[in-house]
Amino acid sequence: MDWIFIASHVGDYVGGAWVTLRFGLYGVLCSLALGMLCCLARYFRVPVLRQIAVGYIELARNTPLLVQLFFLYAGLPRVGIRFSAEACAVIGLTFLGGAYMAEAFRSGLEAVDKAQVEAGACIGLTRRQNIRYVIFPQALATAVPALFANVIFLIKETSVFSVLAMMDLMNVADTLRTSGGRTVEVLFMLVAAYLIILLPVSVIATMVERRLRYAGFGDQHSV
Amino acid sequence: MQDLGISILFKGINFQRLMGGLWVTLRLALITIGLSCLFGLLFGVLMLSKKRVAKVFCRVWLEIVRFMPQLVLLYLVYFGFARLFGWDLDGETSAVMVFTFWGTAEMGDLIRGALTSIPLHQTESAAALGLKKGQVYLYVLIPQTLRRYVLIPQTLRRLLPQAINLSTRIIKTTALVKMINVTEVLKVGQQIIGQFYRQPDAAFWVYFVIFLLYFLVCWPFSLLAKQLEKRWA
Amino acid sequence: MADTILRVNGIHKSFDGTGVLRGVSLEIREGEVVVIVGPSGCGKSTLLRCINGLETIDKGEIYLRDEKISGRTKDLHLVRQKIGMVFQSYDLFPHMKVMDNLLLGPTKALGKQKQEMEREALSMLERVGLKEKAHVFPRTLSGGQKQRVALVRAMLMHPEILLLDEITAALDPEMVSEVLNVVIDLARGGMTMAIVTHEMRFAEAVADRVLFLEEGVVLEEGTPEKFFHAPTTERARRFLQSFTYASKRDKAEVQPKNNLED
Numbered sequence: 109m110d111w112i113f114i115a116s117h118v119g120d121y122v123g124g125a126w127v128t129l130r131f132g133l134y135g136v137l138c139s140l141a142l143g144m145l146c147c148l149a150r151y152f153r154v155p156v157l158r159q160i161a162v163g164y165i166e167l168a169r170n171t172p173l174l175v176q177l178f179f180l181y182a183g184l185p186r187v188g189i190r191f192s193a194e195a196c197a198v199i200g201l202t203f204l205g206g207a208y209m210a211e212a213f214r215s216g217l218e219a220v221d222k223a224q225v226e227a228g229a230c231i232g233l234t235r236r237q238n239i240r241y242v243i244f245p246q247a248l249a250t251a252v253p254a255l256f257a258n259v260i261f262l263i264k265e266t267s268v269f270s271v272l273a274m275m276d277l278m279n280v281a282d283t284l285r286t287s288g289g290r291t292v293e294v295l296f297m298l299v300a301a302y303l304i305i306l307l308p309v310s311v312i313a314t315m316v317e318r319r320l321r322y323a324g325f326g327d328q329h330s331v
Numbered sequence: 332m333q334d335l336g337i338s339i340l341f342k343g344i345n346f347q348r349l350m351g352g353l354w355v356t357l358r359l360a361l362i363t364i365g366l367s368c369l370f371g372l373l374f375g376v377l378m379l380s381k382k383r384v385a386k387v388f389c390r391v392w393l394e395i396v397r398f399m400p401q402l403v404l405l406y407l408v409y410f411g412f413a414r415l416f417g418w419d420l421d422g423e424t425s426a427v428m429v430f431t432f433w434g435t436a437e438m439g440d441l442i443r444g445a446l447t448s449i450p451l452h453q454t455e456s457a458a459a460l461g462l463k464k465g466q467v468y469l470y471v472l473i474p475q476t477l478r479r480y481v482l483i484p485q486t487l488r489r490l491l492p493q494a495i496n497l498s499t500r501i502i503k504t505t506a507l508v509k510m511i512n513v514t515e516v517l518k519v520g521q522q523i524i525g526q527f528y529r530q531p532d533a534a535f536w537v538y539f540v541i542f543l544l545y546f547l548v549c550w551p552f553s554l555l556a557k558q559l560e561k562r563w564a
Numbered sequence: 565m566a567d568t569i570l571r572v573n574g575i576h577k578s579f580d581g582t583g584v585l586r587g588v589s590l591e592i593r594e595g596e597v598v599v600i601v602g603p604s605g606c607g608k609s610t611l612l613r614c615i616n617g618l619e620t621i622d623k624g625e626i627y628l629r630d631e632k633i634s635g636r637t638k639d640l641h642l643v644r645q646k647i648g649m650v651f652q653s654y655d656l657f658p659h660m661k662v663m664d665n666l667l668l669g670p671t672k673a674l675g676k677q678k679q680e681m682e683r684e685a686l687s688m689l690e691r692v693g694l695k696e697k698a699h700v701f702p703r704t705l706s707g708g709q710k711q712r713v714a715l716v717r718a719m720l721m722h723p724e725i726l727l728l729d730e731i732t733a734a735l736d737p738e739m740v741s742e743v744l745n746v747v748i749d750l751a752r753g754g755m756t757m758a759i760v761t762h763e764m765r766f767a768e769a770v771a772d773r774v775l776f777l778e779e780g781v782v783l784e785e786g787t788p789e790k791f792f793h794a795p796t797t798e799r800a801r802r803f804l805q806s807f808t809y810a811s812k813r814d815k816a817e818v819q820p821k822n823n824l825e826d
Contacts, residue, residue, distance in 0.1 A: 221655075223651065223653055223655045224655060224657065226618055226651075226655070227651070227655035227656075227657070228657075229618070229640075229641070229644060230616060230618075230644055230647075230648070230649040230718075231644070231645075231648075231668065231669030231673060231717065231718070231721060232641050232642070232644045232645030232646075232669055232673035232674070232721060233641060233668070233669065233672060233673050234641045234673070235641075237641075237672050237673065241657075241668055241672060242657055242668075245659045246657075246658065246659055249659060
């Protein structure tokens with residue numbers, strides 16, 4: 109292992125990691141928002157929007173991100189719709205992630221016991237209050253593990269951003285590999301970089317899940 | 332009037348070429364799914380082993396595939412193995428290796444989950460049923476009944492929808508072989524676009540159709556998984 | 565004579581074409597405790613659920629004081645604020661501590677001051693012997709404790725009437741009396757209640773009037789003395805006979821008393 113080569117290219121990887129992390133984060137945040145919207149449209153049975161949400165979720169979950177990005181980045185400009193590579197990255201990741209987040213929220217909502225909804229109604233809460241104080245907190249707590257799994261999944265998926273000519277981790281590694289030929293070192297650093305990004309996410313996920321479990325969230329059985 | 336770009340897809344054998352490209356990834360996915368089921372069964376049983384070494388081994392394997400993007404794993408095998416071990420693997424072989432490595436761990440985890448989810452009282456009630464009919468049944472019939480009529484269907488009911496979902500993910504993920512120089516559907520699409528560079532909206536239609544093709548392949552599986560989940564819930 | 569709190573007027577309710585309630589009428593006056601008994605599936609739980617609008621009725625009317633509350637789709641929560649209900653499965657909110665469970669209704673639905681309500685909640689908890697449990701999560705409580713908290717939660721809304729739907733059915737036998745004693749205490753305090761129960765000893769002890777429901781109709785109605793000791797219908801007699809064993813067992817357990825401490 110050529111440690112001098114590694115040391116001299118740490119900077120490149122930090123730059124790449126920053127791109128991966130930043131656009132990953134944008135994508136995750138937008139996905140959460142879009143996922144919540146879709147979930148709400150379905151939960152409140154909003155006409156039209158609800159059908160659109162269902163169709164979108166099926167479309168996004170059943171196509172690869174790589175193909176979605178090709179369509180966005182190389183296909184759409186030919187009919188006059190042009191986005192920058194960065195915009196494509198965020199749009200693509202949001203398109204994919206929104207559907208996964210929506211499903212996570214939905215399964216959380218479905219897990220809320222019907223009796224809880226009735227109990228909320230019986231102490232005279234309005235539907236809106238019931239949703240805010242009784243239903244959503246429980247649904248969210250149940251959805252947390254799935255939401256975190258999606259965060260990790262989405263950050264991993266950013267590895268295909270290199271087809272947009274973005275200098276993310278994957279592209280940094282690829283460029284160094286083709287120019288320098290130090291394949292082993294280049295790949296070693298790539299693996300290390302993804303671990304450094306994703307391990308903290310996983311640790312945070314475990315901590316949050318444990319806290320919720322300690323607080324008694326998410327266990328609705330015979331409470 | 333100029334032709335719509337979509338018409339180039341039906342010129343000559345273009346559509347067949349595209350389907351041929353799709354088949355390349357689908358074939359990889361099918362091989363991967365088959366191998367993953369096979370090795371996943373071993374992996375799942377190994378995860379339930381009482382031996383600490385086996386448990387740690389499985390845990391580490393599972394964490395690797397959970398943390399590493401599949402594309403990174405592909406690079407490791409396709410480019411890295413040539414350097415490290417001198418194995419000059421072609422793209423498709425690398426892909427099958429990587430995706431099976433990934434699928435085995437995920438499938439194994441699903442199988443472990445399904446096996447451990449069987450409630451104890453199932454076994455107990457089956458045993459209680461046997462006791463009434465006498466000792467002979469207890470020693471002869473019950474172990475077999477458990478295995479054949481109680482445990483396996485219960486496990487399958489939980490496992491099948493999840494396994495189908497994993498298979499859909501594997502099909503989607505095989506699109507990544509584009510990145511290690513395998514001529515699959517996106518590559519074929521690029522070739523077609525290259526030939527028809529005079530047609531300005533060719534790229535739009537080609538990528539749109541590829542998008543649809545993937546959807547048409549994956550969607551039925553998703554629907555099936557959802558149906559099974561609903562029916563067996 | 566006391567005011568009529570609740571008036572149920574010939575209500576019908578069917579699920580998938582099966583008539584569960586077939587013309588049930590009922591009047592409850594202020595401070596009165598009405599116990600509804602009957603075999604399972606006779607419609608007694610459905611009756612309670614119809615009263616506070618958890619189920620819509622097909623025919624008939626329900627009045628709370630002089631206000632018609634049936635057939636209403638708007639502002640149902642205003643009606644429910646005046647009707648307390650406690651279920652068999654407690655249904656405390658698992659993500660809230662006991663105190664927050666108690667305060668949610670009064671502060672959010674009724675818009676009352678938090679400090680003031682907290683004081684009242686604590687004194688109510690003390691009354692049911694659970695003062696020290698105010699700041700724990702429900703999952704750490706026993707079934708009997710949960711059900712007592714659920715009773716306090718309903719009472720803190722100061723409802724006009726309290727509906728209790730088999731509140732001891734999910735409890736272990738040794739916890740039944742600690743919950744029923746709270747109810748007896750509430751009855752003594754003049755709370756208006758409609759109670760569905762399978763505990764016949766308790767029913768006899770607490771009821772001012774007993775309603776025997778079978779197949780969706782009221783077969784018999786009267787004082788507990790009359791119903792339990794001289795039922796007029798053959799059906800009621802047979803129903804009560806099936807409880808002979810159970811009531812012997814219960815005798816030792818439900819002892820009405822004033823002190824509710826653990």
